[in-house]
Amino acid sequence: MRGMLDTVGETLPILLVPDPTLRAKCRPVGPQDTDTVRALLPRMFATMYQAPGIGLAAPQIGQKLRFLVADVQPNEARHPIAMINPEIAARSAELAVREEGCLSLPGQYAEVTRPARVKVRYLDATGARREIEAVGLLSACLQHEIDHLDGVLFVDHLSALKRNMILRRLAKELRQKRDEDR
Ligand code: NI
Numbered sequence: 001m002r003g004m005l006d007t008v009g010e011t012l013p014i015l016l017v018p019d020p021t022l023r024a025k026c027r028p029v030g031p032q033d034t035d036t037v038r039a040l041l042p043r044m045f046a047t048m049y050q051a052p053g054i055g056l057a058a059p060q061i062g063q064k065l066r067f068l069v070a071d072v073q074p075n076e077a078r079h080p081i082a083m084i085n086p087e088i089a090a091r092s093a094e095l096a097v098r099e100e101g102c103l104s105l106p107g108q109y110a111e112v113t114r115p116a117r118v119k120v121r122y123l124d125a126t127g128a129r130r131e132i133e134a135v136g137l138l139s140a141c142l143q144h145e146i147d148h149l150d151g152v153l154f155v156d157h158l159s160a161l162k163r164n165m166i167l168r169r170l171a172k173e174l175r176q177k178r179d180e181d182r
Pocket of ligand 1: 101102103104144145148
């Protein structure tokens with residue numbers, strides 16, 4: 001689907017915490033959703049690259065559907081990945097710690113512990129079945145994005161204390177920004 005992904009898309013607004021859509025359990029993409037997904041993928045890539053970010057899941061743009069985009073090296077040769085109905089088929093017992101952020105929690109970062117390697121099965125933008133084994137940054141990124149499809153945010157992997165600290169700080173910063181913009 002190179003042609004489609006090369007299309008320059010218009011960017012979309014990114015929903016921020018505490019928007020309830022970010023907490024929704026998304027439903028699988030079905031045949032009736034093909035047009036919606038095809039229309040949104042180029043715009044999701046455009047939104048992700050502009051942000052800039054390395055991943056963006058459908059609920060972050062207000063769609064309660066199981067699809068996402070990712071590119072863990074956006075500043076080098078682009079390597080866009082679109083995943084429809086992704087599933088984690090296997091996880092390593094070995095864990096890895098990595099600092100994560102999220103476009104829906106701008107300016108907030110924390111170290112998150114996750115399985116170091118995952119095997120992900122998904123449909124690509126053409127509807128072809130695919131499977132990849134991800135390690136390092138891509139592994140963390142895909143786990144983070146697939147979490148979004150179940151309404152899970154990276155802060156949910158932290159202690160309640162750390163999570164509440166981040167959510168309070170985010171709310172305060174967004175309030176200040178709104179006041180400044182007024
Ligand atoms: Ni995120």
